[in-house]
Amino acid sequence: NAGVTQTPKFRVLKTGQSMTLLCxxxxxxxxxxxxxxxxxxxxxxxxxSVGEGTTAKGEVPDGYNVSRLKKQNFLLGLExxxxxxxxxxxxxxxxxxxxETQYFGPGTRLLVL
Amino acid sequence: xxxxxxxxIHITVSEGASxxxxxxxxxxxxxxxxxxxxxxxxxxxxxxxYFSGDTLVQGIKGFEAEFKRSQSxxxxxxxxxxxxxxxxxxxxxxxxxxxxxxxxxxKLQVIP
Numbered sequence: 001n002a003g004v005t006q007t008p009k010f011r012v013l014k015t016g017q018s019m020t021l022l023c024x025x026x027x028x029x030x031x032x033x034x035x036x037x038x039x040x041x042x043x044x045x046x047x048x049s050v051g052e053g054t055t056a057k058g059e060v061p062d063g064y065n066v067s068r069l070k071k072q073n074f075l076l077g078l079e080x081x082x083x084x085x086x087x088x089x090x091x092x093x094x095x096x097x098x099x100e101t102q103y104f105g106p107g108t109r110l111l112v113l
Numbered sequence: 114x115x116x117x118x119x120x121x122i123h124i125t126v127s128e129g130a131s132x133x134x135x136x137x138x139x140x141x142x143x144x145x146x147x148x149x150x151x152x153x154x155x156x157x158x159x160x161x162x163y164f165s166g167d168t169l170v171q172g173i174k175g176f177e178a179e180f181k182r183s184q185s186x187x188x189x190x191x192x193x194x195x196x197x198x199x200x201x202x203x204x205x206x207x208x209x210x211x212x213x214x215x216x217x218x219x220k221l222q223v224i225p
Contacts, residue, residue, distance in 0.1 A: 090156070
């Protein structure tokens, strides 16, 4: 198993550009999450999914959209990037709620100029 | 909505000394609780977790945590800190809606 992978690892965007971050897991996990990590603020939940075809908002969803068309993939989209979205983005997945913890991806570092 | 508070932003301890990192949560029911560690530039590693049962949880690297419902706390402890324990530690809580919320972290510095 490759575990949880994130693509790309690093990206520089200009303000107003769009991009999609891909999170993929090959472990048949039901639940998937997108977080952003900023200094002094810990990890903040952006959106999450409790199964294929479902999405839900987290703490800081504004400016982001997500899709989970396939169980193994969870996409995070930035339609019009802003400097405030400069961050490290982590994806995580859980196989079954209440029995196991989150498996994290390695992170995507995004810089918006 | 649940929340997690880690009141200590930065803690410094001497190598060999004991350690306790505080974590308080706000949630109406029994939460799922986690502690993670993150070294600079790295991802998150799970130290331990609590779902149910024994309120004293043993984790990796000699860490333990105790769930105290009356105090809404899940403090992390280690009897003797090693220099390699220097990192940032995050407490997290999971709720009935399958959301997992993290605290803002505590940075641990270990001095010789």
